[in-house]
Amino acid sequence: MPPITDIALRKAKPRDKPYKMAVGNGLYLLINPTGSKLWRWKYRVAGKEKLLALSAYPTFSLQDARQRCEEERRRLALGEDPSETRKAQKMAKTRADVIAADTFERVAREWMAWRESRGDTAETTASKDRWRLESYLFPHIGQRPITEITALELRDVLKKAEDAGKRETASRVKINAGQVFRWAVLEGRTHSDITASLRGLFTTPKPTHRATITDPKQIGELLRAIEGYTGQFVTLSALKLAPLVFVRPGELRQAAWSEFDLDQAMWRIPGERMKMKAAHLVPLSTQAVEVLRELHKLTGHGHYVFPGVRTATRPMSENTVNAALRGLGYTTEQMTGHGFRSMAATRLNEMGWNADAIERQLAHAESNKVREAYTHAAQYLDERRDMMQAWADYLDGLRAGGNVVPIRAQAG
Numbered sequence: 344m345p346p347i348t349d350i351a352l353r354k355a356k357p358r359d360k361p362y363k364m365a366v367g368n369g370l371y372l373l374i375n376p377t378g379s380k381l382w383r384w385k386y387r388v389a390g391k392e393k394l395l396a397l398s399a400y401p402t403f404s405l406q407d408a409r410q411r412c413e414e415e416r417r418r419l420a421l422g423e424d425p426s427e428t429r430k431a432q433k434m435a436k437t438r439a440d441v442i443a444a445d446t447f448e449r450v451a452r453e454w455m456a457w458r459e460s461r462g463d464t465a466e467t468t469a470s471k472d473r474w475r476l477e478s479y480l481f482p483h484i485g486q487r488p489i490t491e492i493t494a495l496e497l498r499d500v501l502k503k504a505e506d507a508g509k510r511e512t513a514s515r516v517k518i519n520a521g522q523v524f525r526w527a528v529l530e531g532r533t534h535s536d537i538t539a540s541l542r543g544l545f546t547t548p549k550p551t552h553r554a555t556i557t558d559p560k561q562i563g564e565l566l567r568a569i570e571g572y573t574g575q576f577v578t579l580s581a582l583k584l585a586p587l588v589f590v591r592p593g594e595l596r597q598a599a600w601s602e603f604d605l606d607q608a609m610w611r612i613p614g615e616r617m618k619m620k621a622a623h624l625v626p627l628s629t630q631a632v633e634v635l636r637e638l639h640k641l642t643g644h645g646h647y648v649f650p651g652v653r654t655a656t657r658p659m660s661e662n663t664v665n666a667a668l669r670g671l672g673y674t675t676e677q678m679t680g681h682g683f684r685s686m687a688a689t690r691l692n693e694m695g696w697n698a699d700a701i702e703r704q705l706a707h708a709e710s711n712k713v714r715e716a717y718t719h720a721a722q723y724l725d726e727r728r729d730m731m732q733a734w735a736d737y738l739d740g741l742r743a744g745g746n747v748v749p750i751r752a753q754a755g
Contacts, residue, residue: 347372349405355380370412372400382408386419393426445532447492447523448485451476454526465618467593467661472519479504479516489524489533494540501545513545554675555682557689563741565678568671570742577659578667580638581649585664585680587631587735589687589705591618592680597658598648600639605632623706624720626728628735691734700726 347366355364357378363371369385382397397403397411415425455473458464464472483500484492497520504513521538528536556562569582585595594612602611610625617623627635635648642650649659664680684705691701700723 347405349401352380352400352405366405366409366412368412368416370408372408382411384412384415384425386415386425388419388424393424395425395429445489445527446486447489448481450489450527450530450532451480451485451523454523457526462615463620465593465620466597466616468618472522475512475516475519476523479512480520489527492537494537497537498541498544501541505545510545517541517545553681553685554677554679555685555689556678557686559690559741562686562690562738563744565671565673566738566742567744568673572667572671574667574670575652576641577638577649577652578663580634581659581664582667583634584631585683586686586738587628587634587731588625589684590623590625591684591706592661592664594618594623595680596649596661596663599646600643600648601646603627603635603648605635605639608632617706619706621706622720624724624727625704626724626731628732630735630739631731687734690737691730694737696730697723697726699723700730703727704730 347364352364352372355372355374357374357376359376361373361375363373363383365371371383371385373381373383375381380400382400382403384395384397386393386395395415397408400408403411418425418428455469455476459469480500483503484496487496497517501513501517504510504516517538521536524533524536524538527533556565566586569579572579572582581595585592588595588610590612594616597616598610598612602613603609604611605627608627608629608631610627612623612625614620614622638648642648642655645655647655647658649663651657651659665675668678668680669675688701688705692698703720703722704727
């Protein structure tokens with residue numbers, strides 16, 4: 344049989360069924376009915392026939408195919424199975440592609456989605472975690488495969504924040520990074536939590552007490568200043584309600600009208616909006632109901648009690664109340680939105696109210712109780728109703744500037 348030439352291969356026409364044009368040493372060209380021409384090499388390993396796909400013709404010429412065939416024959420003579428080598432190479436490439444696709448940002452976003460699906464993280468916390476990841480980690484290591492990020496690399500990223508005077512932020516970013524890495528380990532996406540090597544670095548500074556006012560005379564001055572606030576009516580209403588209900592700032596600003604029963608003077612906050620994920624009841628004093636009824640005329644047609652200035656589809660900004668306090672002349676060292684909680688806790692304890700009732704009203708739930716529903720939220724409820732009304736009356740007296748005698752709980 345005359346030797347196969349490139350001309351013969353080029354002129355070969357497709358038939359009804361696939362057929363072969365043998366070149367020698369197990370090498371042949373497979374011509375398919377579709378017109379495709381594919382190089383194949385048939386060989387044996389331990390008596391077993393195998394087939395290796397090489398490439399397509401004419402991209403791979405006759406000379407290319409013969410040269411490649413000789414290379415594979417040499418590997419075979421050295422005890423290497425070309426087919427198994429090809430499989431191993433494909434598997435390695437697949438693994439490399441998976442690793443490259445598992446960037447830190449991709450894994451971190453999947454962790455956030457997983458955590459959100461569990462519903463055990465407050466919206467405010469999740470939002471702050473997302474902001475820290477997007478602001479401090481994604482720009483630097485977001486597109487890096489998570490398996491390739493080193494502790495030194497993460498350390499350098501965190502040090503940028505620390506050097507900028509944001510030590511507490513650096514600490515919290517490290518915590519978020521650790522949460523992502525530990526989840527990735529459990530999901531088989533990486534091998535270890537590299538943040539363990541950074542233990543002792545970027546530690547959280549000792550917490551400072553939130554600014555508040557507890558002196559009765561100064562409380563009266565603050566309440567009169569609030570009465571004179573000339574900004575947005577929604578903001579004024581938030582300032583008036585904050586000392587009467589003393590919930591956390593996030594719980595106040597995200598309040599929904601559907602949570603309120605003004606006729607029964609009760610605010611029912613669902614567990615998913617609470618820091619401890621436990622449902623909470625807030626008895627409303629007559630003063631609180633009055634503030635809410637006035638505000639309902641303005642915002643009652645919407646979802647949020649305190650909608651944002653730019654859009655009613657979002658609650659007011661988390662900085663609105665603090666900014667209003669600054670506008671009234673109170674610095675961050677004097678008073679904050681969170682300070683209304685400390686104000687109430689301090690004065691109510693000094694006034695002799697049941698410490699357990701105060702703690703329950705502050706929603707300081709114990710860890711083994713955070714999953715309980717409104718039955719737990721209703722503990723000491725009658726006493727708390729009396730306390731909230733007495734507290735509101737006490738604040739009225741301080742606002743009036745008189746010599747106020749605090750209303751104490753009846754001795755039981």
